[in-house]
Amino acid sequence: MRYLKPHFYDQFVCTAGDCPDTCCAGWQIVIDEDSLERYGNEKSEFGKRLRNSIDWEEECFYQNNRRCAFLNDENLCDLYKALGPDSLCDTCRLYPRHTEEYEGLRELSLSLSCPEAARIILSCKEPVRFLEEETDEEDDFEEFDFMMFSQLEDTRDVLFRILQNRELPLQERMTAAEQLAEQYQICMEEQREYDIDDLLRKYEKHLEEGTLSECVAESLAEKGVDAASFHAYDRQVKELAVLRGLERLRPEWDTVLDGTEKALYQNGETAYQAICEEFHRTWGAAGERRAEWENIGEQLLMFFVYTYFCGAVYDDMVCSKMELALFSVRWIQEILVARWLENGKTLSMHDIEELSWRYAREVEHSDDNLNALEDWLFETYAPEGCVLEEE
Numbered sequence: 001m002r003y004l005k006p007h008f009y010d011q012f013v014c015t016a017g018d019c020p021d022t023c024c025a026g027w028q029i030v031i032d033e034d035s036l037e038r039y040g041n042e043k044s045e046f047g048k049r050l051r052n053s054i055d056w057e058e059e060c061f062y063q064n065n066r067r068c069a070f071l072n073d074e075n076l077c078d079l080y081k082a083l084g085p086d087s088l089c090d091t092c093r094l095y096p097r098h099t100e101e102y103e104g105l106r107e108l109s110l111s112l113s114c115p116e117a118a119r120i121i122l123s124c125k126e127p128v129r130f131l132e133e134e135t136d137e138e139d140d141f142e143e144f145d146f147m148m149f150s151q152l153e154d155t156r157d158v159l160f161r162i163l164q165n166r167e168l169p170l171q172e173r174m175t176a177a178e179q180l181a182e183q184y185q186i187c188m189e190e191q192r193e194y195d196i197d198d199l200l201r202k203y204e205k206h207l208e209e210g211t212l213s214e215c216v217a218e219s220l221a222e223k224g225v226d227a228a229s230f231h232a233y234d235r236q237v238k239e240l241a242v243l244r245g246l247e248r249l250r251p252e253w254d255t256v257l258d259g260t261e262k263a264l265y266q267n268g269e270t271a272y273q274a275i276c277e278e279f280h281r282t283w284g285a286a287g288e289r290r291a292e293w294e295n296i297g298e299q300l301l302m303f304f305v306y307t308y309f310c311g312a313v314y315d316d317m318v319c320s321k322m323e324l325a326l327f328s329v330r331w332i333q334e335i336l337v338a339r340w341l342e343n344g345k346t347l348s349m350h351d352i353e354e355l356s357w358r359y360a361r362e363v364e365h366s367d368d369n370l371n372a373l374e375d376w377l378f379e380t381y382a383p384e385g386c387v388l389e390e391e
Contacts, residue, residue: 001104001105001106001134001135001136001137001138001139002104002105002106002132002133002134003105003106003107003108003132003133003134003135004105004106004107004108004130004131004132005107005108005109005130005131005133006109006110006128006129006130006131006306007128007129007130007131008110008120008121008124008128009097009108009109009110009131011120012096012097012110012116012117012120013116014116015115015116016076017074017075017076019075019115019116020115020354021115021357022067022071022075023092023095023096023113023114024067024068024070024071024075024077024092025066025067025068025071025250026066026067026249026250026361026365027249027361027365028058028060028063029060029061029068029089029091029092030059030060030089030091031054031059031060031061031089031091032089032090032091034090035088035089035090036054036056036059036089038087039051039054042083044082044083046079046082046083050079050083053069053070066249066250077092095111095114096110096111096113096114096116096117097109097110097111098110098111098307100307100310100311101139102144102149102310102313103139103141103144103146103149104139107306107307107310109303109306109307111360111364112300112303112356112357112360112364113357113360113361113364113365114357115353115354115357117357118353118354118356118357118360119353121299121300121303122296122299122300122349122352122353122356123349124299125295127164127166127298128164128299128302128306130306144313145313147193148193148313149310149313151193151196151197152309152310152312152313152318153310154197154200155180155181155184155196155200155309155318156305156306156309156310158180158200158203158204158207159177159180159181159305159309159322160302160305160306161204161207162176162177162180162203162207162212163177163298163301163302163305164298164302165207165212166294166298167210168212168213169285169294170285170293170294170297170298171285172212172213172216173298173301174297174301174326174329175216176203176212176215176216177301177305177322177325177326178322178323178326179216180199180203180322181318181319181321181322181323182319182322182382182383183199184196184199184318184319185318185319185382185383185386186383186385186386187199188316188318189383189385189386202215203215231272231273231276231334231337233265233268233269233272233273234269236264236265236272236330236334237265239327239330239331240257240260240261240265242373242376243257243331243362244257245372246362246363246366246368246369246372246373247366247368247369248362249361249362249365249366249369250358250361250362252358253358253361253362256335256355256358257335259335259338259339259342260334260335260338263275263337263338263341263342264334264337264338264341275337275341276337278345279337279340279341282345283340283345283347284333284337296352297329297333300325300328300329300332300356301325301326301329304324304325304328304329305321305322305325308321308324308325309321309322309325317374317378317388319377319378319381319382319383319386320374320375320377320378320381320382321374323377323378323381323382324373324374324377327373327377328359328363331359332355332356332359335355335359336351336352336355339351339355375388
């Protein structure tokens with residue numbers, strides 16, 4: 001079994017009571033089978049409360065006002081206090097460590113939804129590296145498209161090179177990555193999978209020759225698209241409605257979305273563009289802190305592409321995996337512009353970390369939200385002729 005992890009993975013240490021939030025509120029905490037059996041047989045005085053706090057049919061802990069039944073007033077875990085760390089189920093014991101499973105491979109990551117993990121991810125100044133280990137373990141996958149997965153891995157490696165190419169502005173890197181994913185999807189739709197290797201060689205050649213910008217500009221010109229439209233008013237208003245339509249996990253998220261709408265959109269497109277232009281002159285892509293701003297975008301893109309892109313082996317939705325990364329970075333940056341305005345045109349690293357983990361908590365920690373968003377992204381941004389298959 002191969003294991004892959006980002007180079008900062010082992011830096012994580014839970015901050016416990018010093019955490020600005022809690023991972024025990026808003027989410028349904030699913031209990032693994034071994035823990036369920038152990039809880040059912042718990043003989044201590046705490047056992048009765050434990051068993052009465054479990055929804056045995058759904059195999060999860062009950063919640064009180066969207067807080068785990070064991071989360072006390074100090075935002076600490078009564079189960080942990082009563083029975084110790086070994087009593088925790090896999091979900092509680094492992095979070096924010098996340099694993100994506102493929103045949104012969106486990107990809108480990110830290111969840112952006114954890115405040116301390118978000119700090120580690122976003123404070124990384126160097127290009128993220130991935131460390132590989134190998135064990136004697138075996139898995140039992142019955143069906144797995146290994147050829148497609150190999151192509152996805154190769155494509156993701158090229159995407160990593162594009163996204164970490166700091167000689168290019170972040171927007172150009174994002175556009176190039178989107179173009180590559182779209183062209184991959186078209187190859188699949190037209191059953192030209194054997195052309196994907198040539199596609200990757202084309203992008204690798206442009207990277208080596210320093211001509212990626214020209215390649216992207218030519219492709220966009222053919223489509224009649226302007227590359228300099230990171231803040232597109234109509235698109236952002238439409239996407240805000242999509243975010244509002246997702247399942248709400250924490251009430252604080254409504255406050256974030258309401259504040260963004262009020263700060264950025266209520267006075268129309270001209271005012272919105274003026275706000276965005278001033279932000280980038282003073283803080284963002286054209287300001288003195290450009291390198292810091294673009295590094296934040298790079299680290300977010302690397303997180304989302306690493307975590308989700310190869311999952312297309314299970315649903316063929318290559319394009320939507322890339323669009324999820326682009327959408328997420330756009331929206332984290334969008335709500336940061338609103339926070340900058342609300343703060344009197346200042347922005348701190350604390351703001352950046354907080355709004356990143358709040359976004360991730362809402363979008364990533366509901367399967368319904370993640371699936372609905374991916375479906376919408378595929379239907380909206382996939383190349384013409386690509387059709388979302390019915391489940």
